[in-house]
Amino acid sequence: DIAMLCSHMLHELPSKKRLHKSTIEVLSHYTYPGNIRELKNIVEQAYLLADENVIYPTDLPELVSEPIAQNNASIVTLEAAEAKYLEEVVAKHEGSIDSLAVALGVSQRTLYRKLQALGLKVK
Structure with missing residues (x-):
């Protein structure tokens, strides 16, 4: 929808300019807190700034391209997130591996395997 909306907005401006494919990609990932009015302002500003x-x-x-870099930098793999979580839980847990498995909602065998792979031991 972003590509079509931008095309329509550009069509209403005097000089005919078009968006590069990578520009549409960037615009598609922006969250638009100001909704359609913000999109229109961004397109008009880019129109004025474009030399070609x-x-x-x-x-x-x-502000349009910054959130993409910030979001990608903060993405952590599921495996890394699970490893960090298990490290924190094991450090705080005061019971047996059985009680920890029950608290986490996994089998004792699954938990033991995950902890072994991470080199973690329940106290």
Whole structure:
């Protein structure tokens, strides 16, 4: 929908410019807290900043491209998140491996395997 909306917005402006494919990709990942009005402002600003007939991501306001880098930097793999969580739980847990498995909702065997792979031991 973003590509079609932007195309329509650009069509209403005097000089004919188009969005580069990578620009559409960046715009598609932005959250638009201001909804459609924010999209329109971003497109108009990029239109004015573009030196050519093609609008590139570098023509977009910085606030549009920054969240992508921040979001990707904060993504952690599920395996890493699970490892960190298990480390924290094992450090705090004061019972047996059986009670920890019950608390986590997994079998004792599954928990033992995961802890062994991480080199963790229940106290």
